[in-house]
Amino acid sequence: MSGTTELTLGDLGERGIQEKVFQPRYGLTEGFGDDSAFLAEVKSPAELVATTDSCPTPLVNLLGEPDLYHAGWLLATINLSDLAAAGAEPLGLVVNYTLPKATTVREFERLLEGVDACCRAHGTKVAGGDIRDGAAMQLTATAIGRCAPGSRLGRSGALAGDRLLLVGSPGYLWAAALLATGQATLPERDRDEVWHRACRPTAQLKAGRRLATTGLAHAAMDVSDGLFATVRTLCEANGLGAAITEDFELDAPVASVAEQSGLTPFALAQTWGDWGLVVVIRPGDVDQVKKTLREEGIAAQEIGELTTDGQLTSGPENEPWQGIAQERFSATSWHGGELSTLITEVLGDGRNPRVHGTGNAVYGS
Amino acid sequence: MSGTTELTLGDLGERGIQEKVFQPRYGLTEGFGDDSAFLAEVKSPAELVATTDSCPTPLVNLLGEPDLYHAGWLLATINLSDLAAAGAEPLGLVVNYTLPKATTVREFERLLEGVDACCRAHGTKVAGGDIRDGAAMQLTATAIGRCAPGSRLGRSGALAGDRLLLVGSPGYLWAAALLATGQATLPERDRDEVWHRACRPTAQLKAGRRLATTGLAHAAMDVSDGLFATVRTLCEANGLGAAITEDFELDAPVASVAEQSGLTPFALAQTWGDWGLVVVIRPGDVDQVKKTLREEGIAAQEIGELTTDGQLTSGPENEPWQGIAQERFSATSWHGGELSTLITEVLGDGRNPRVHGTGNAVYGS
Numbered sequence: 001m002s003g004t005t006e007l008t009l010g011d012l013g014e015r016g017i018q019e020k021v022f023q024p025r026y027g028l029t030e031g032f033g034d035d036s037a038f039l040a041e042v043k044s045p046a047e048l049v050a051t052t053d054s055c056p057t058p059l060v061n062l063l064g065e066p067d068l069y070h071a072g073w074l075l076a077t078i079n080l081s082d083l084a085a086a087g088a089e090p091l092g093l094v095v096n097y098t099l100p101k102a103t104t105v106r107e108f109e110r111l112l113e114g115v116d117a118c119c120r121a122h123g124t125k126v127a128g129g130d131i132r133d134g135a136a137m138q139l140t141a142t143a144i145g146r147c148a149p150g151s152r153l154g155r156s157g158a159l160a161g162d163r164l165l166l167v168g169s170p171g172y173l174w175a176a177a178l179l180a181t182g183q184a185t186l187p188e189r190d191r192d193e194v195w196h197r198a199c200r201p202t203a204q205l206k207a208g209r210r211l212a213t214t215g216l217a218h219a220a221m222d223v224s225d226g227l228f229a230t231v232r233t234l235c236e237a238n239g240l241g242a243a244i245t246e247d248f249e250l251d252a253p254v255a256s257v258a259e260q261s262g263l264t265p266f267a268l269a270q271t272w273g274d275w276g277l278v279v280v281i282r283p284g285d286v287d288q289v290k291k292t293l294r295e296e297g298i299a300a301q302e303i304g305e306l307t308t309d310g311q312l313t314s315g316p317e318n319e320p321w322q323g324i325a326q327e328r329f330s331a332t333s334w335h336g337g338e339l340s341t342l343i344t345e346v347l348g349d350g351r352n353p354r355v356h357g358t359g360n361a362v363y364g365s
Numbered sequence: 366m367s368g369t370t371e372l373t374l375g376d377l378g379e380r381g382i383q384e385k386v387f388q389p390r391y392g393l394t395e396g397f398g399d400d401s402a403f404l405a406e407v408k409s410p411a412e413l414v415a416t417t418d419s420c421p422t423p424l425v426n427l428l429g430e431p432d433l434y435h436a437g438w439l440l441a442t443i444n445l446s447d448l449a450a451a452g453a454e455p456l457g458l459v460v461n462y463t464l465p466k467a468t469t470v471r472e473f474e475r476l477l478e479g480v481d482a483c484c485r486a487h488g489t490k491v492a493g494g495d496i497r498d499g500a501a502m503q504l505t506a507t508a509i510g511r512c513a514p515g516s517r518l519g520r521s522g523a524l525a526g527d528r529l530l531l532v533g534s535p536g537y538l539w540a541a542a543l544l545a546t547g548q549a550t551l552p553e554r555d556r557d558e559v560w561h562r563a564c565r566p567t568a569q570l571k572a573g574r575r576l577a578t579t580g581l582a583h584a585a586m587d588v589s590d591g592l593f594a595t596v597r598t599l600c601e602a603n604g605l606g607a608a609i610t611e612d613f614e615l616d617a618p619v620a621s622v623a624e625q626s627g628l629t630p631f632a633l634a635q636t637w638g639d640w641g642l643v644v645v646i647r648p649g650d651v652d653q654v655k656k657t658l659r660e661e662g663i664a665a666q667e668i669g670e671l672t673t674d675g676q677l678t679s680g681p682e683n684e685p686w687q688g689i690a691q692e693r694f695s696a697t698s699w700h701g702g703e704l705s706t707l708i709t710e711v712l713g714d715g716r717n718p719r720v721h722g723t724g725n726a727v728y729g730s
Binding site for chain 1: 374375377378379380381382396398399400401402403404405406407408409410411412413414415416417418419446447448450451453456457459460461463466492493494495496497498499500501503505507508509510511514517518519520585586587589598602692693694695
């Protein structure tokens with residue numbers, strides 16, 4: 001080891017990591033060190049749900065800020081976002097870290113800090129986990145939650161005529177990418193705000209729970225692989241189509257980035273990384289839902305309607321929706337992509353105002 | 366793609382995997398396809414626990430049987446074994462697969478079959494999961510369970526004078542390794558039996574739950590990294606030492622392998638891979654516990670006593686126990702070892718009747 005600040009996980013070994021890193025951070029957690037982590041005592045009837053997801057290298061890390069805090073925050077967000085789609089209250093997270101021995105203790109602590117901070121922001125905690133050494137970093141977590149009996153949301157439950165609401169403010173992550181690669185500029189304050197939102201996406205737990213327990217939502221899915229993939233999957237699960245608006249509202253700085261980059265708001269709103277939630281609402285409930293969310297300070301916009309024809313269309317002319325979706329095990333799998341290729345594929349070349357792309361990651365309806 | 370039998374995951378893509386592999390296997394599972402998996406409806410008060418672990422390459426795969434079924438079985442066992450140590454009833458498993466695109470669909474199906482079969486054998490199921498492509502296979506799972514309120518077992522709760530019981534039959538995995546590497550021979554039937562037990566280790570869920578709900582166990586830990594590591598951790602968690610017997614009972618074929626290999630039963634019983642459970646019992650309850658387990662057909666033996674002196678000793682003379690423990694992030698981390706090195710390090714060179722080794726993975730008390 002070359003000095004205290006450069007201490008690595010390999011220097012500590014598993015027992016050292018346990019003693020020097022986990023014990024100070026999690027030692028007061030009930031059941032710390034036991035073979036199974038203690039999640040919660042459930043005293044009233046509940047439907048339990050669980051979700052597990054790995055975390056890709058955060059785009060903000062690829063854009064030049066190597067702090068593992070972002071990866072930790074994202075790892076928690078990805079998993080909590082799936083609980084949001086179920087309308088669940090989180091009971092805890094268990095985390096599984098594979099890290100190279102050369103990872104410094106400081107880097108690892110930043111990673112843990114990011115996970116912990118995101119959990120705190122959502123009123124939950126890391127209950128336990130596991131660490132092992134491996135050639136490449138791999139971050140996986142599982143989030144466990146509870147739903148009030150009968151309130152659990154899934155992908156099915158939608159009817160033709162139902163409205164789709166997008167909860168959350170889309171476009172921040174890829175606006176940050178466009179700013180970082182010089183395709184747009186903003187005043188420093190706005191730029192900082194976009195960057196901050198890109199680094200700290202929010203799982204829509206509060207909205208999901210509120211709409212589930214009130215019975216206002218009938219199905220939900222988070223936007224993990226792009227809006228097109230989410231809407232397509234919701235439609236497939238219900239045997240329906242969807243007519244999507246192209247009039248998307250973006251927050252002012254994001255709208256400015258879109259305009260400077262030659263992209264429509266619709267194009268930028270279709271990307272991923274902001275962990276919005278698409279919720280299926282009965283037409284008569286739309287105003288009530290908007291009011292409910294507004295009271296909670298949660299952004300939401302109506303983005304379309306479910307149809308019987310099985311097609312995915314967009315805009316006033318109901319043209320076929322040419323959306324983009326990242327897909328794993330494809331030639332353009334996100335996990336293997338280069339930054340420049342990704343930006344081009346996700347957002348086009350900036351001259352075409354319509355999102356399009358090439359390769360396996362792009363689907364027509 | 367080079368033919369149906371050689372179809373790979375990369376050929377199918379994520380949506381193809383979902384449709385061709387997951388849907389036929391898990392499509393009837395409640396909540397299949399939702400962002401969060403449905404685990405269970407809990408109707409009466411419960412303490413919820415969760416555990417997450419990755420699966421190393423199974424030793425039986427290194428010994429020459431490449432079937433991924435073994436890895437699937439082991440992945441489930443590792444996680445269910447941690448629930449056993451809590452005395453919990455499993456509610457479900459969520460699994461996280463990272464696999465190379467070149468993995469064949471058939472290989473993947475064997476992997477899933479192994480996980481599913483192990484879950485079925487323990488009365489539980491795969492509730493959901495995630496898959497992504499990566500350069501190397503990595504298998505991670507999370508098991509979630511429930512305990513009756515107040516019955517949850519952890520590592521602490523032991524008193525000096527308490528007895529340690531080892532639940533399960535130790536030594537099968539490394540006996541199989543000794544057989545496979547020609548250091549012992551057995552009649553075919555016994556050899557098959559040893560190999561089968563090595564391939565299908567059993568999480569001691571029934572014993573853990575029974576001893577937890579009856580209040581007979583006061584602490585428990587599974588043998589995931591060797592008996593020495595388990596006893597040492599239990600002692601550290603309780604500020605105690607332990608005096609361990611060297612008179613271990615092995616099942617007859619395992620005992621024969623030990624003898625032929627020049628190993629004492631104690632040496633072979635200290636290894637890992639059989640997913641035994643070390644349980645802390647009050648001295649007055651030992652007979653009752655043995656009777657309870659015998660009635661369930663579960664093997665168990667008393668292996669020692671907890672002491673006040675903080676030392677780990679073995680044998681009638683209470684000599685310092687020179688145990689072996691695998692440790693991650695060490696020079697001899699199990700995940701990076703070569704088979705021949707591993708056998709030598711874990712079991713010695715076969716001429717020395719006492720387990721010893723070299724390098725970071727070996728600890729004295």
